[in-house]
Amino acid sequence: MSTERRLRLPGLVYGGDYNPEQWPEEVWVEDMALMREAGVTMVSVGIFSWALLEPSDGVHDFSRMDKILDLLHQNGIAADLATPTAAPPAWFFRAHPEALPVDRDGRTLSYGSRQTFCPSSPAYRTAALAIAGALAERYADHPAVAMWHVHNEYGCHNAACYCDTSAAAFRDWLRTKYGDDLSALNHAWGTAFWSQWYYDWDEIIPPRATGADPNPAHQLDWRRFCSDELLSLCTAERDVLRRAAPDIPATTNFMVVHNFDALDYWRWAPELDIVSNDHYLRSTDPESQVDLALCGDLVRSMAGGPWLLMEHSTGAVNWQPVNRAKGPGEMRRNALAHVAHGADGIAYFQWRAAKAGAEQWHSAMLPHAGTDSQIWQDVVQLGADLKALAEVRGSTSPAQVAVVWDWNARWAMEQPSQPSSELRFQDLVRHWYAPLWRAGVAVDFVRPDSRDLDRYRLVLAPSLYLVDDVGAAALTGFVERGGTLAVGFHSGAVDENCHVRLGGYPGAFREILGVHGDEVFPLLPGQSVGLLGQVPQEATADLWTERLRLTGAEAVARYADGPLAGVPAVTRHPYGGGTAWYLATHPDPTTLSALLERITREAGVRPEREAPAGVEVVRRRGADADYLFLIDHAGRGAEIPAEGFELLTGKPVVGSVTVPEGGVAVVREPLAESER
Template sequence: MSQPVHPDSPWGRVPRLAYGADHNPEQWDPQVWRDDVRLMRAAGVTLVSLGIFAWSWLEPEQDRFDFDGLDEVIGLLHAGGVAVDLATPTAAPPLWFARAHPESLPVTADGLRLAPGSRQSFCASSPAYRERAALITSRLAERYGGHPAVVMWHIGNEYGNTNAHCWCETSAAAFRHWLHAKYGDLDTLNSRWGTAFWGQRYSDWAQVAPPRTSAGSLNPALRLDFLRFCDAEQLACYRAERDIVRAHSPGRPVTTNFMTGNFAWADYWTWAAEVDVVANDHYLTAADPHRTAELAFAADLTRGLAAGRPWLLMEHSTSAVQWQPRNTAKAPGELRRNSLTHVARGADGALFFQWRQSASGAEMWHSAMVPHGGEDTRVHREVKRLGAEIGALAEVAGSVCEPAEVAVVWDYDAWWALELPDRPSIDMTYRDEIRAWHRALWSAGAACDVVPATATADELARYKLLLAPSHYAATRETAAAWEAYAAAGGHLVVGPFSGVVDHDDRVHPGPYPGVLRGLLGLRVDEFLPLAAGEKVALGDGSTGRVWAERVLPDSGTRVEARFATGPASGGPAVLRADRGAGAVRYCATRFTDDSLRRLLTDWRAAAGCAPPPPGAGDGVETVRRRSPGGASWLFVVNHTSAPVAVPCTGRDLLTGVRADGVVTVAAGDVAVVRES
């Protein structure tokens, strides 16, 4: 049943392709534990995450540790051939801890101290929390650091999911310490934050406080630095536990689970450098009409965070979740397509939350690999089928996705800064716009990588087309890298309201678009936000939305499309400037989906990109993974209601059927062809 173990770093002993779930035996009687192992073996499970919320099980009272149950569970799993991703249980401090240390509970911006009773009921800056978290982590690492069943360590869980920010006095003191280390003195802080506005200059460090609820708007630079500080505190909690584990369990990878879906408050580019294996939790929003494209975007973003290397899907759902207004069940076959979409885009395993559906508690209506109805259910039958197929795909492990010719820039600072209060338009959101550009490529069948704004010109050189749909906050270093990229032959497209402010949300000197003005060869005279739902027409047939600008091109900058209607009517809407061997374009509006697809097709062609693979697009994904030795596997995921034929020669690992020149994939089906 167990899959081949790959010794290459950093995966080490971890079975790949991994298949499994969060396992929470503390919710069940011991007789269920044995049945769980039987069912896991039958379902092809090879890896479970264990102990994520088990702190009160392992330490039911302060300093009274009880590992008997965990010992038994790990022994049963090991005997059954199921590897363990052992978690530190620090995402769920026990109630005895909250009662002993009420000052550790988070405080809202309004000054309300939150009650215990949920997960992550702690302030990340709390010394008491950090001390007790280190103790339980040490006890676990000492006891299980060399256990043969433990192949990976899972630190905490979804850092910042419900406690990303805390405004308590402990956090305030830690914030001041963080700011002092960053700026050195108050004069520098006052200058960088622009505190002369509204007379908010600081004359004593004691005056500096988190951005608590006030009579009116607060300094955006204060808000930005507070977001960065909170992320740094969460990361410090992770690092402390990780380092304890590494000391007692050398050679085993350490990770934690990201949430690249909709979570805004962690800079995962920074976090990715701190884990041995990038792992991600991804849950679809049932009401999202573009949820299929969202699967691909989240996987591409996670692969970008992993620098193109294999990553692990740590959690997703077999069917419905419980936390949305309407928790729609997944249709038959959707579980399989979702999982294999992630594998196609670089995941070396697919795990779920959770193994056995809870009989009580806040997530009792969240789906699982073993539903309330047990083995004789549609979901469990699909789980078993997928387990067998993951086993059949074991040879894909360690391979990487074929590099794309197009990349999109993803930057957390730009996201945070753009969506602070007091911006020109509430409709100028960040993530939705990046998703729209990625979705336009996805619907056309074109591959896309995701890169950070800190990527150098050398790192960008592999891409023929670089997209920056929304880059409100930009550094001079980023502008210089993009200039060098274009001069060397790259094609760059920049969206509106980009480059205008620096790291502190301070407007760059000179005309808009600030540090990008020279590169783009234009001046933005005025920003013209559109009314809710308002559209503008362009002379090339495109339709703009949300935003317009009055743009003045420099000599040598060509106008490719003009506004035909709206507040900037007659003015430039899309502009191009040649730069060395390459070119840059600027868009003075945001586009509708149909317009984006047409424009991106044109821009790909102008950049010299190859056409999308035959058969790809409009709900059909074709993604290729390659091994270092030259083997390749073509994944074809058909999200549509009709069969598709894709040119390919080789053998489908899922069916064993040979494809001689074409593989036909039924509606809602998946093929994985080892190419000849």
Template sequence: MSRLTRVPGVLYGGDYNPEQWPEDVWSEDAELMREAGVTMVTVGVFSWARLQPGPDTWDFAWFDRLLDLLHAHGIAVDLATATASPPAWLVRAHPGILPVTADGVRLEFGSRQHYCPSSPEYRAAAVRLTRALAERYAHHPALALWHIHNEYGDHVTECFCARSADHFRAWLTDRYGTIDGLNHAWGTAFWSQRYGTYDEIEPPRTAPGPVNPTQLLDWRRFCSDALLECHRAEREALRELSPDIPATTNFMSMFKALDYWKWAEHEDFVSDDAYPDPADPRAHVNASLNYDLMRSLKGGRPWLLLEQAPSAVSWRPVNVPKKPGLQRLWSLQALARGADGIMYFQWRASRAGAEKYHSALLPHRGTASRGWRETVRFGAELARLGEVTGATTRADVAIVLDWDSWWALEVDDHPCARMRWPDLLRPWYAALHARAVTADFVPPRADLDGYRAVLAPSLHLLRPENAERIAAYVHGGGHLVCGPFSGVVDGHDHIHDGGAPGPLRDVLGVSVDEFWPIPDGEAVRLDSGAEATWWSEWIEPDAPDTEVVDSYASGQLTGRPAVTRRPYGAGTAWYVSAHLGEGIAAVLDDVLRAAGVRPVLDVPEGVEATVRSGTQGTYLFVLNHSDHDTRTQLTGPYADGGTDLLTGAAVRDHIDLRPLGAAVLRIATDSLGETDQ
């Protein structure tokens, strides 16, 4: 599928909740949507109680009028299945639908996502509603996209009720077969935890002390799978009744609770909800990271930014609005990183409810507001960028991301609780971002042959078969950088024979003798001048060609290796035994040079540059996230410049940008020549 939907151009719009407003407002909304250049809106996300007021009572008449009105105004519909929040009548008829915490507290009705993922009553009711919507609207001319549920796992990622326990036991039986297989995997010889039958197993509820870590790891896997089963049941109903309409569900950026590699297999395309904090001066770097992940989840295909805030959100302790121009810049950033649609929460600001202080494309002040003027201006700009849709991004660098490893890394009772995957990843990614080097994310099972360099900031859990793929990549000429506390445990969370780095010992040429966490508030210097916090390791080079690149210069490990490099076959592998924070940039510079990785452009600080290429052209995005004017020289394949699609102006030699400014250049094809950019 080359396009996300049949709607031409960049998708633009947001969540529309007309049930919150009298019908005489709907016509005004449709007219204003057209004025703003809106091409698609999401409807029905929280409409279950209105669509199905009782067990056998349906009210589609208002929905019919709504979809007809939108279609008459040329606005396509992303139709939600409305299953994210069960109505009160369903909860009261089946109170077992409500989720239970690890402490045994049953959560009540009155918020949203108040359901147990394992509840058969919830699942049956959700599929029934999905089928009713598909039977009625599968052929409606406004329908462009199915929006399954909403933000799975946002509030409830797990339930500890008796039904969840039964479901967990069935999942474990499928995974391990015999109870002896489970006992081995969970290491139940420890603390007399051996089970005689599956019936003796319960979810990892609150216990007197530390819970079995492999049980916790399997629980994380199970909870992700249980929610995925709910999603797949709705997806199958839509595939049966509406096979020609694509379906997606909105992910939540780099979200720990759900294994998005597995989830993405069941999406026609990936969509994301992203809410960077305007109060964070580095928020755009983390947003870029998340957008690269969304692009990577379906192998580089375009994705959809399904929600973002036009200005302030309502759920942080302090909700800072976006200053003028920031909403535009951050939206263009998503487009630069592979999005083919820019959507928002929400169209019209709510007057009641928990999100009444959340910003909207049409704010409380209406068309007199600053926000409305930005909504209209940006809609007009996006209309000029339609040719970018479908274009893809090529990356020379891959970052290995494994949810199993993330979950295992952050279980309790480790040498240092500070070792959290996002915190380990971000300095590595920030170094690439500052250098205008584009990266893909890949699972550890991926084919790595197309990448010049592969970064593994943390591979705490590493299966031998995946280590073999990584080693083969290096042996064939690849360049690997592996971060600390990697190759420690196998798929059952058991320590590898011989300790870390386990199955990567041969390719890295080192052994970890002892983990050496660094106390809070302290730092350890390296010979290079870099500083390590949180973590260091006593490592021993155990191959004759392992080279010490950097050593510890203070602390108990003074004089011992900190960073090593080993040639392996036709490639090279680096091991970084400490958390270096921003100091990782110097190591990565060495790696990128050796691997022949080039930046898109040499950019000044605060400027982001990336490229999308497609059948209609090659597009260079240059974005100024700084608070001052910048000049970016156009070099290499972009030296001859091109046409800025935002202004229509020809650009040569360099790009000058005001603070929060942006340029989207269609590059002249005769200037590209033979290039791998």
């Protein structure tokens, strides 16, 4: 968060998206009373209100928004006022049909939904900045406005547009990146392959649908451009708002979730005063609480501290094939797990469930059944919980382990023509993250080129297919200075231009890992191999194997069968003052858990607190106390050693605390003498 622009609200923020324009005004009064009953402190307003705020070009109607903001202020509820630019009105597209997006197959998409605009459209940018400026001018001094909400979920439906306008913008971006040197681009893209050499900038187009696989470097630069193009829209709106109200913080809601990979949020986060995120559980995920924790830790790491949960669901969503409702206590566990992983506020989509429109079957804080519902009871209870946890605000999350996360590596590895199409970046990272989560080991996420690695005892790089020289040097230097590094298979393989690092695998990390590979042997779906050595009995691996020889490392495990029987599969190499591990395969969960337990123990990392299986343990650290979050996902309850004061019940804790079945306990503990 910016030191100049902070959210000036006490305690933990609580609320959700508020869309009163969908309801008659007599409902608004009821909303205010119910928000106060639930403990709501801030709501997001105006997110999809462009058509009502500007019924025709340059003609504004702020009468409804005036009433809404006044009503919120009168009831002591702050407003996160949004620019409505995620949903341009129909009149705009009738005037500017060229602003509609074009998909990679050349089809122009129609309006009639949301985010149906080309990110490079000059007409869209002009109109978006105009409505943002009009809002800022009118409401910069309104006492209800506590935060600006820029746009909504950038790139959710229009992460890329392949029209001629976008093509021209892409060429401009490339000319800036390559210093207007076309030969530099040709070298970076390897265009001598398949006769793709460019002699004129105007020959370059987006990677539209073609008959064969696209150029990997072309694709990668396109992904970078698309992320930067949307970021430029975000910062342009932010600057308009800042000029009108220099002290009001601005945010936009990220989507650090499993299936969204369009934006490089490491580049986005520094541009915001407050980092916020939307997170929704997947119905098909049997351990969605692990994904929730991973995403929370990632957002906290990008924010450099506390963040805001801008959207979550009280129950079912509406956009999955089967939209599962949440079970007893699940909404509360989810919300408090977000707080445990750094959220200083909890908000939902949306306040009142819609009776019409595409999201009418999306759950809300006030469901279709009204206050005579379990969801409403849970919403009121959560408001009380967050009030009891107010002192947690601003506390940090100490970690001795860092996990490397890089969008460039993700984009590059998930392109076509890889040795295996079965590899998914976030799945590979989660495979390593889950055992740490179960063990109660605190985790931060870092860029590969982070300059702050020495604060950690252990760095894990589960999937780093692409790494530039700066990132490789940062990780190497960390090991040389005494750190422990563990690297996953198919890492270090290519540079920032997707050029293979020649000389053997794993490319950039051969020296520090003390191994040399000459061939990769990806496994077919359903195929597995056995592992022997310092691993559990019946250890297996799937997805991937490599033919390695040792060049200084020791073999911790070898393949027990298959074409690589006897070849090292897991290695350990003392290097400089530290140690580097290589997992050249994808061990089964039990085996990986055992390996990571050894790696963390040897690195001097210990769990936050011993706890039974299914009880999540997370710590936040304040200036004067620690806050120990204990969340029972297994539904069996637990007795955990602790000493201090349990905030949710208001009772002292002596010796141990009882975590209710399916419930949560948060214990304020005195700081250890070494932490003062």
